[in-house]
Amino acid sequence: MSPRGLLLLLALQSASGGAWKILFDGKTLGNWKSTNFGGEGAVRAENGTLVLEMGMNLTGITWAGEDLPRMDYEIRLQAMKLDGNDFFCGLTFPVGExxxxxxxxxxxxxTVGLSSLDGRDASENETTRTMSFDRNRWYRVRVRVTRGKIEAWIDDGKVADVDTSGRRISIRPEVELSRPFGIATWLTRAALRGIELRRL
Structure with a gap:
């Protein structure tokens, strides 16, 4: 490869980040564990998806594998609401510590938004927005965490772009068991697939 070609390749890699790491193989839970919220529904791998059955309140999965990055990374997945009337994807992720x-x-x-910013949850901060979600349709969810910023997208629309400098980032206590990476639902049956992460 010519020096010019090598420089172009390096520039493209820098712009796009590292290779995507598959976190769910479509066959087994692998390094994901059912989150012991108490009253949670069953979690199983089925037909290339992770199905989270409706629980008494929260049902979810928590990453129990190797350490994953806490800064300068992207995580993406697809989520589908199968039944229920509340959140079908509560994606918990680290922003540093x-x-x-x-x-x-x-x-x-x-309701779509980040929980929590300066003690205000997803229903009451600047990221709060209202969107309509159909049952039995896949939605692409992506979060990017870099120094000083959290960005998030649903399908091709950006739903969060937050300057985190000087902000207090936290979660609601109900999802404490989702740390460091976890996905949960509330009184809702959902399916997940395509869970991947890459370093930036």
Missing amino acids: APCTLIVGGWGGA
Whole structure:
């Protein structure tokens, strides 16, 4: 490869980040464990997806494998609401040493936002928005964490772009067991697939 070609390749790799690491193989839970919230529904791998059955309140999975990055990374997945009327994807992720959660379809099924920013959860901070979510449709969810910023997308639409400088990042106590990486639902049956992470 010519020096010019090598420089172009390095530039493209830098712009796009590292290779995506598959965190769910579509066959078994692997390094994901059912989160012991108490009253949770069953969790199983089925037909290339992770199915989270409806529980009394929260049902979820928590990463129990190798240490994953806490800064300068992206995580993405696809989520589908199968039944229920609340959030079908509560993605908890680290921002350095602090945890944060992206809520998709909470507070009756339509609220999207980050929990929590300066003590305000996804229903009451600047990331709060209302979206409509259909049952039995896959939604692409992506979160990017870099120094000083949290960004999030649903499908092709950006739903969060937060300057974290001087902000207090936290989670609601109900999802403490989702740390460091976890995905949960609330009174909702959901399916997940394509869970991947890459370093930036």
